[in-house]
Amino acid sequence: MPTPDIGNAESAAMEPAARHAGLQEQFEDAGQQRSAAELGMWIFLATELLFFGGLFTLYIIYREIHFEEFKQGSHLLEAGFGLAMTALLVTSSFTMAMAVRSAQIGKRKPLVAFLLVTMLFGGAFLGLKFTEYHVKWTEQLVPGLRFSPGGERLQGARWQGVEMFMCFYFFMTGLHALHMIVGIGLLGVLAILSCKGRYTEGHFTPIENAGLYWHFVDIVWLFLFPLLYLVRGA
């Protein structure tokens, strides 16, 4: 019976190579690496949920305190803008899902195209968002910096509560917009790498995880839209 040669055993263990270039050494196989990355992404999203959750909690409290003023504040926002942005973001989530699907079935051109279209929709969303910020600036509705609303729309309003509402508007949509900017940057990098054929050979976890991130940011907006734009009362 030959004594087992440790050196040989080791190289044999390493041998069943065909190890994919994207496979890190701490993982047994691609499936294990993929599960680990996916789990990590979900845990990150859970922390993001609590990150945004703090703002939503404060929103609940201050809306209760300034109930009527939040209604008046909501009247200062254009619901049509919010509707258009929601439609853009939902559509971008669809194209993102299609991008992940293209990576799954190993189609390079559709993958790159869907990533670019997703960035386009995200960019259009941000364009509308910053247009809206600009309008609020000219209407002097930016708390702390430039807040002196006039006109008949707000006759008799109690300004403190309205100012608080606008504060929530800027912080919540601002944090969301920041996430959008990060997401678009991320997709840009992935689009370039996809172009080089990096994610169409079976290893596409980064595409999947970017997709999860994008859908999460979409979900946050699904709640921001009604809570900011549509609490005006009929």
Added chain:
Amino acid sequence: MPHKVVPARTYVFTAITLLALTALTYAVALIDLGIWNTAVAVAIAAIKMTIVGLIFMHLLYTRGLPRIVVLAGAFWLALLIAFTVTDVFTRSWMAAPIPWSSSIGR
């Protein structure tokens, strides 16, 4: 455990459903339901969240740990909101903050 490749028409149908629900949210906001406006709007948003989570984020096709992480996240968010809100709303000293610089209407 490779993910199932979801048929493209499932995604198309999902997107149409989400857009329809978005229009519904907007339409409901035009009707005065009193305090129920917010409840309905948040309920529709929750339905949309579930659809995005199950289909776009593949939770319907993934088993095990990611689902547990989602439930854990939802649980901690519920704790955060429930305990903060019950605390604040059962005390009487909670005053409105003194605002910054605006001088109108004081």
